[in-house]
Amino acid sequence: MKKVxxxxxxxxxxMPLAACGGSxxxxxxxxxxxxxxxxxxxxxxLQSNYEWDDDVLLVQSEHSxxxxxxxxxxxxxxxxxxxxxxxxxxERSMEDEFDNFCSSAREELSYGGTVDxxxxxxxxxxxxxxxxxxxxxxxxxxxxxxxxxxxxxxGSNFDTETGKELTLSDVILDMEKVPAIVEQELxxxxxxxxxxxxxxxxxxxxxxxxxxxxxxxxYNGVTFYFADGDLAEPGNGxxxxxxxxxxHPELFNEKYMTAPExxxxxxxxxxxxxxxxxxxxxxEELNCSGYFDPDMGMYSSFGIYMDTDGHYNYExxxxxxxxxxxxxxxxxxxxxxxxxxxxEGAFGLGHLVVYDVTDGKLNRIGERAATxxxxxxxxxxxxxxxTDPAALWLDDPDYGNDGTVFAVGKNGLPETEGGESLQxxxxxxxxxxxxxxxxxxxxxxxxxxxxxPQSGEELQLPYTNxxxxxxxxxxxxxxxxGTGYLDYKPLRSHxxxxxxxxxxxxxxxxxxxxYGYLYDDVSAQKLWMMLQVEEDVIWLQ
Numbered sequence: 001m002k003k004v005x006x007x008x009x010x011x012x013x014x015m016p017l018a019a020c021g022g023s024x025x026x027x028x029x030x031x032x033x034x035x036x037x038x039x040x041x042x043x044x045x046l047q048s049n050y051e052w053d054d055d056v057l058l059v060q061s062e063h064s065x066x067x068x069x070x071x072x073x074x075x076x077x078x079x080x081x082x083x084x085x086x087x088x089x090x091e092r093s094m095e096d097e098f099d100n101f102c103s104s105a106r107e108e109l110s111y112g113g114t115v116d117x118x119x120x121x122x123x124x125x126x127x128x129x130x131x132x133x134x135x136x137x138x139x140x141x142x143x144x145x146x147x148x149x150x151x152x153x154x155g156s157n158f159d160t161e162t163g164k165e166l167t168l169s170d171v172i173l174d175m176e177k178v179p180a181i182v183e184q185e186l187x188x189x190x191x192x193x194x195x196x197x198x199x200x201x202x203x204x205x206x207x208x209x210x211x212x213x214x215x216x217x218x219y220n221g222v223t224f225y226f227a228d229g230d231l232a233e234p235g236n237g238x239x240x241x242x243x244x245x246x247x248h249p250e251l252f253n254e255k256y257m258t259a260p261e262x263x264x265x266x267x268x269x270x271x272x273x274x275x276x277x278x279x280x281x282x283x284e285e286l287n288c289s290g291y292f293d294p295d296m297g298m299y300s301s302f303g304i305y306m307d308t309d310g311h312y313n314y315e316x317x318x319x320x321x322x323x324x325x326x327x328x329x330x331x332x333x334x335x336x337x338x339x340x341x342x343x344e345g346a347f348g349l350g351h352l353v354v355y356d357v358t359d360g361k362l363n364r365i366g367e368r369a370a371t372x373x374x375x376x377x378x379x380x381x382x383x384x385x386x387t388d389p390a391a392l393w394l395d396d397p398d399y400g401n402d403g404t405v406f407a408v409g410k411n412g413l414p415e416t417e418g419g420e421s422l423q424x425x426x427x428x429x430x431x432x433x434x435x436x437x438x439x440x441x442x443x444x445x446x447x448x449x450x451x452x453p454q455s456g457e458e459l460q461l462p463y464t465n466x467x468x469x470x471x472x473x474x475x476x477x478x479x480x481x482g483t484g485y486l487d488y489k490p491l492r493s494h495x496x497x498x499x500x501x502x503x504x505x506x507x508x509x510x511x512x513x514x515y516g517y518l519y520d521d522v523s524a525q526k527l528w529m530m531l532q533v534e535e536d537v538i539w540l541q
Contacts, residue, residue, distance in 0.1 A: 037258045039388040040076075040129040040160070041069040046381045047091070051102045058105035058115055061098040063122040065090055066136070066385060071526050078163030079134060086136075086156070094122060119143040125266045127155070127216040127223070129387050132258050133166070134158045135217045137225075139268045153225040153238065153271070155216035168210050171217055171256050178243060178251070179205045182224055185241035186231075189272065189285045189307050200231050219259040219328070220275060221245050222252075242274035246281045261330040262408075264337070264386045266323070273326060277308070277334050277360045284308055284360050288324040288336065290317075302353075304336060308360030315364070317353065327408060329389050334358045335412050337386065339371055352394075354412050365412045370396040373403045403446040404473065427539075430519035430528060437499050440478050445529050445540035447474025447488070474538050476516075476531065486514070488533055504529070 044066045051059040065087035067073075073080035101118040109115045121141045128135040135157045142150045157166040172178060183201040195201065204226070205213070214225040221244035228234055245257045267273050267288050274283040287305040289312060292298070299319050303312035319340035327335040336355040352370040356363040372383040373393035384393040389408040396404050396414075409415035449458050474488040484495045486506065493508045504516035516531040529540045 037130040037132045037260045039260050039263055039391075040072045040131065040134070041391075042066045042072075042126060042129055042385040042387060043069050043375065043382055044124075044126075044385040045087075047094075049095075049098045051098075051105065053106070053109060053115075056109075056115065057117045058109070059098060059101040059118045059120075061094060061101065061120050063090060063094045064124050066124055066126055069384070076131075076160055076163070079158060079160050080163075082158060082163040083134075090122065090124075094120070117143075123268065125268055126385060126387065127218050127265060128259075128263075129385075130219075130260050130263070131160055133217050133256055134160055137216050137268070139271070151238065152227055153214060153240075153268075155214050155223075155225065157215070157217045166217065166256075168213065168215065168222075171222060171253055172243075172251055173253060174251050175205070177248075181243050181248060182241045185243070185274070185283065186239060188282075189241075189274070195231055196233075204230060217256060218242065219263050219265070221248075223274065238271065240272045240274070242283055244274075244276065244281070244283055246276060247283075260388075261328075262389045263328055264389055264392075265326045266385075267326055267336075269322060269324070275326065275328070275334070277306075277357060279332070286326060286336070286357065287312075288322070288338075290319075290322045302338065302340075304355060304357070304362060306357065306360050306362065309362075313362050319350070325386055327389050329408050331410075332358075333408075333412065335365075335408065341371070352414070354414075356412050368396070368413065370394045370406075370414060403444075403475070405448060430521055432502070433518050433520045433527075434502050435499060435504075435518045437482075440497075440499065440504065441480040443478050445476040445478075445531075448528075448539050448541055450474070450539075451537040474531075474540060476529075476540060486533075488536075488538065491533075504531075 044064055046062070046064045049059070049061040050057065065083075067083050067087060068076065068080045097120060101120065105115050105118050119142065121139075123139045125137040125139055126135070127137050135155065138154045138156070140150075140152045140154065157171070158164060159166055159170075168175065179202040182205075183195075186201070197203075214227075216223050216225075221242045223240055223242040226239040226241075228236065228238055231239060243251065245252060245259075249257065265273070267286065270289050271287065273286045275286060276282065277284045285305070285307040289303045289305065290299040291301045291303075291314075293300040296318070299322055300316065301314050302317040302319075302322055303314040305312045317338075317340060319342060321341040323339040323341060325337045325339075327337050329335070334357045336357055338353040338355070339350055340353060341350045350369075350371045351367055353367040354365040356365050371394065372386055373395050375382040375384065386392055392406045392408065392414055394404055394406050394414060396406075404416060406414035406416055451458055475486075477485045478497055482496055482498065484497050484506070486493050486495055486508070493510065495509065495514075496507045498505055502517065504518075506514040506516065508514065512534075514531060514533050516529050519528045519530060520526075521528060526541060531538045531540060
């Protein structure tokens, strides 16, 4: 029963796609019109349900889902709709399972004995999100009290333009060569046991229907996922193998080999991830792990495994949860960004630890008080998912500003100034647009840069005011009732607002006014606001 329920949860990731016509094969792009891939911006939401009986936790249910942010949703409406359908069906499935668990746990409790907590989690990890393809990996875990634990991985892959589910034959042109490559990759990395036979891997691909194979289309190739017992005796653990674009380009549809030069990928704890760290076309294994101390009720250490040295490198780190990301920058560097959460579920508190793993050599670079940019909208906890090392949204108390855009700097740590990668606004490419109160109600705007009224110099926000030594940021909140709040420099003021002749009029508490105008960055599909505050011109998004 346990595995059936868990696989039903994972299956909800792909069920909506039948309505989207997922069996159609996308048209291959001619070589002369080769796509230039751009990283997408996504929002991730975490939701939890708990059932208690006095001080006894009966059921713990947690799940996550991802959706496109507004600008990319407008650019790729079909993909946005697919992700919306997936999240809706996934949420319904988890709610139904939660209700069933509550009934089972209470029935067990009625027998007069103790109840071990029923636990079910479904974490959606993004393996790829760009203008070519979106790939999700659902990490499903179940612990039904006294019944053995189960954990499974299920991939779902989509064409970004059409939003339709991809099949293996859409991506891989010659499957006959794949089993031998997969077997070689499995044997090249840490292996927990022997295969059932010499033909086990080949038999698996021959006997398993295409839609029964779990795989993800990554930035660097296709990864296959095998459950415990698929290839060897149960108890040897889950296995994964990546067939890389670089080593086997002849196997793949050229369209799906087009990927951004820089990207970020979430890493499930205790699961292998394969990437070429030294540029020799051979893949190295990365595996992040944490030790949960039951006496402390939290994680007390974090480890990174790389098969370049063949062992875990642990350090003492305390956190309620670890959320690691693999980072590849456009200049060929490789990092692990580890977000350490200090309160379960939310990203409101915590810090970031950065490791350099370039060339398969581990170097701890440093840390800072930063977390993914937390969005307080609706139920659960939502944040801007780290996908782009050149435009990384973080909450950073060191700057006293929420929602600051960083980039991975040359030393690996996130930076807000001093590099071309941080030039996120080209004012020459903007077009002024019309708007009214309805389009601005209930919106928040965050500062990117301020223009010096004397010199015209553009200063990235936040920056240090040379006169006061204060860190300067900007945030504008526009409420639905016509009131709002502006936070800029030492100025913090409630306000009332209205729109007139394509102008946003802000009336501040002190009796003075500010004016704003909206612009569209057509090429980047982003909306900007130019706000005049006294003599300053601020650009917000």
